[in-house]
Amino acid sequence: METRNIMIVGVGGQGTLLTSRILGNMTRKAGYDVKISEVHGMAQRGGSVVTYVRYGDNVAEPIVEEGCADVLIAFERLEALRYAHFLKKDGVLIVNDVRMDPMPVAIGAAEYPENIIEDLSKKYKVISLDAKAEAIKLGNARVFNTIIIGVAAKRMDFDKDTWIEVIRETVKPKTVDINIAAFNLGFDFI
Numbered sequence: 001m002e003t004r005n006i007m008i009v010g011v012g013g014q015g016t017l018l019t020s021r022i023l024g025n026m027t028r029k030a031g032y033d034v035k036i037s038e039v040h041g042m043a044q045r046g047g048s049v050v051t052y053v054r055y056g057d058n059v060a061e062p063i064v065e066e067g068c069a070d071v072l073i074a075f076e077r078l079e080a081l082r083y084a085h086f087l088k089k090d091g092v093l094i095v096n097d098v099r100m101d102p103m104p105v106a107i108g109a110a111e112y113p114e115n116i117i118e119d120l121s122k123k124y125k126v127i128s129l130d131a132k133a134e135a136i137k138l139g140n141a142r143v144f145n146t147i148i149i150g151v152a153a154k155r156m157d158f159d160k161d162t163w164i165e166v167i168r169e170t171v172k173p174k175t176v177d178i179n180i181a182a183f184n185l186g187f188d189f190i
Contacts, residue, residue, distance in 0.1 A: 001032065003056035005064040006152075009083045010049050010075030011100050015145035018171070019073065020051040022149055026158055026166045027055035037062035047102075048079060073152055075145065076100045077116040084120055093120060094151050095128045096144060127151060127189075134185055143175070143182035150186020160187060 006023060010016045020036050027034045032055040039050040052064045066086050072093045074080030080095045087093055095117060104110035113119075117128045129151065131144035146167065153163050164180055171179045 001056050003054055003059055004156075005069045005088075006053040006055075006071045006073070007064050007069045007083060007086055008051040008053070008073045008075070009079040010096075011079065011102075012047055012049055014049070014075040015142065016049045016051050016075065019145045019149060020053055022146075022166060022170050023053045023152075025170050026156075026163060027053070029162060029166055030055075030158055032056055033059045035059045035062035048082065050083065071152055071155055073148055075148065078102065078112065080120060080126075081113060081116050084124055087124055091125070092155050093124045093126045094148060094155075095120070095126060096132065096148055097128045097130045098132050129189060131186070135182060138178060138181055138185065140175075140178050140182075143178050146171075146179045146182035147186035147189075150183040151189050153183070153187055163187075 008016045008019050017038060024034050024036045034055045037052045052062055054062055054064060064086060068088055069086045070088060070091050072083060072087050074095045076098055077095060080093060084093060097117060101112055105112045117126060120126050131147040132141055134147055135141050135144035163183060167179050167183055168176050
C-alpha cells in the first residue's frame with residue numbers, strides 16, 4: 001500500500017494527541033507500519049498543535065510534507081486555514097467549525113479572518129461541522145474529537161467495527177460508551 005498521510009491540527013487541549021493515538025492504533029491493528037510525530041508549540045497556552053500520522057507498508061519518516069496530506073483534520077477554523085496548504089490536490093479537509101481566538105486576536109493586535117470555511121471551500125474539498133455543539137448534545141463537550149474521527153473514518157479504508165474496537169481499547173474505560181456514541185454520530189454525518 002502506498003503511504004497515506006493524515007494531519008491533525010488544533011489548539012492545545014482539544015484532544016489532538018488522543019486522536020493521533022486512536023488513528024495510530026487503528027493503522028497498527030490493520031497491520032501497517034505507522035509513524036506519528038507531534039509538534040506542540042505553546043500548546044498549554046492555547047497555541048497550535050500539529051500531529052502527523054503516516055501509515056503504509058513501509059513508512060520511512062513521520063513528517064507530512066506540504067501538498068501531501070490525504071486527510072487534514074482541523075479542530076478549529078483558523079488552524080484549518082493555517083495548514084490547508086498541506087493537503088494534496090484530491091485530499092479532504094475536515095473542519096470543526098469552531099472559533100478559538102489566538103492571543104494576538106484576544107489582545108486586539110490582530111483580527112480573526114472572516115469566511116474561513118467558505119474561502120477554503122473554493123480551493124479544497126471541505127467537510128465542516130460544529131462537532132463541539134454535537135458533543136454537547138451528547139452530554140460531553142470533550143468528545144467532539146471522536147465525532148471528527150467518525151467523519152474521517154468514512155474517508156479511510158478500515159471497517160466501522162474495527163474503529164469501535166480501537167476506540168474501546170484506547171479511551172479511558174469510563175468514557176467508552178460516550179466516545180462510541182460520538183464516533184457513530186460522526187460516522188453517520190453526511
